[in-house]
Amino acid sequence: MDEKANQEMSPKTPASNTLLGLLWPTIKDDVFIDFNGDKSDKKDSISICYLKQLNINKVERIDASGLDYQHQVNTKFQPQTNIIEFDWATDLAASVGTVCHQWMQILGEGGELNFANDASQQRTIRHQLLEVGVLAKDIEKAVERVGKILSHCVKDNRGQWVLNNQHEDSQFELALSGVIDGAVVHCRLDRTFVDEGARWIIDYKTSRHDDDNKEEFLDTEMIRYKLQLEQYAQLMSAMDARPIKLGLYYPAFGGWRTWDFTDA
Numbered sequence: 001m002d003e004k005a006n007q008e009m010s011p012k013t014p015a016s017n018t019l020l021g022l023l024w025p026t027i028k029d030d031v032f033i034d035f036n037g038d039k040s041d042k043k044d045s046i047s048i049c050y051l052k053q054l055n056i057n058k059v060e061r062i063d064a065s066g067l068d069y070q071h072q073v074n075t076k077f078q079p080q081t082n083i084i085e086f087d088w089a090t091d092l093a094a095s096v097g098t099v100c101h102q103w104m105q106i107l108g109e110g111g112e113l114n115f116a117n118d119a120s121q122q123r124t125i126r127h128q129l130l131e132v133g134v135l136a137k138d139i140e141k142a143v144e145r146v147g148k149i150l151s152h153c154v155k156d157n158r159g160q161w162v163l164n165n166q167h168e169d170s171q172f173e174l175a176l177s178g179v180i181d182g183a184v185v186h187c188r189l190d191r192t193f194v195d196e197g198a199r200w201i202i203d204y205k206t207s208r209h210d211d212d213n214k215e216e217f218l219d220t221e222m223i224r225y226k227l228q229l230e231q232y233a234q235l236m237s238a239m240d241a242r243p244i245k246l247g248l249y250y251p252a253f254g255g256w257r258t259w260d261f262t263d264a
Contacts, residue, residue, distance in 0.1 A: 095132045096145050097206040099125060100251070101190065103150050104204060105172040108163035108191075113154040117147040149206055153251035162202055162249055167193035178235040187232055191249075199240050201232050201261075202247040209253060221248060222257040233261035 103125070107113050115121065122143055129142045153159035164170075170193040177186045191202040203225065209217045229246040236244060244261040 092134060092138050092142055093207070095129055095134045096142050096149070098132050099128045099142075099146050100149050100206045101173070101204060102128060103146070104153065104163060104190075104251070107150070107154065108165050108170075108172055111165050113160060113163060115150050115154045117151050122147060149208075149252045152254065156251065156254045158249065158254055158256055159251055162191055162204075162247075164193075167195050167200075169194045169199075176232070176235045178238060180231060180234055185231060185235065187235065189232055189236075192236070194242065197242060199236060199242045199244045200247060201229060201236060201244060202249055203229055203232075205248060205250050205255075206252060207250065209250070209255070214253065214255060218248070218250070218255050218257050221250075221255075222259070226259075230261055234263065237261070237263055 103115070107115055125146050126139060126143050129139055129146070130136075134142050153163070171189070172191060174189040174192055175186070176189065177184065179185070189201055190204045191200075193200055205221065205225075211217070225248060229248070233244045233246060245258060246261055247256065247258040249256055
């Protein structure tokens with residue numbers, strides 16, 4: 001067989017940035033091709049490449065740090081805003097928050113804010129709470145808690161304004177993604193809309209505060225969540241040139257804090 005035929009029968013060297021390419025200097029002598037040439041009766045015959053069993057002791061360790069798959073992209077997932085983060089918070093409180101968020105979206109998108117906390121609605125709430133993992137021993141307490149929060153929300157002037165679906169570009173639970181400081185950020189906005197020429201981004205917090213120092217509590221909360229909401233605003237500002245206002249709303253007791261976003 002001439003040299004040209006030998007070259008045609010030899011396996012091609014794989015790309016250097018693949019796993020096979022890294023192993024090739026060690027295994028190339030163990031690779032051969034079953035070449036049928038013109039003996040095959042099939043026009044579309046395919047040459048098949050076989051590998052002998054490898055001796056792993058012969059495989060050299062190769063620095064793979066230059067491979068594309070080694071390059072990592074920092075990814076951040078913003079915490080769900082319905083998870084209560086205080087020390088006294090429990091899984092029960094988180095589940096109550098989840099169901100309240102679901103109902104606030106349902107009531108807002110429905111447009112009527114029709115929540116009477118009647119038996120039918122309580123049955124639905126009970127089913128939702130069980131779905132998110134509330135134990136049977138805690139279910140009645142959780143149903144009562146959700147009912148109180150939603151009842152207060154639909155009667156509260158601020159709550160009615162927040163859930164009003166007649167606002168321009170009204171959206172509930174809007175998912176956003178983007179890059180901030182070189183990291184991919186994924187988040188979900190509880191509520192966003194345009195009112196009087198400004199884009200509002202509002203985060204609900206279903207935690208309760210039974211002490212008298214509510215103003216101090218809300219000031220602390222604003223500091224706690226300021227960076228998180230401003231990241232939301234930074235993502236939104238890439239799509240909307242309007243001024244952006246940020247808000248924290250506490251439907252359990254009508255708590256409210258707001259500030260303007262200034263893109264540094």
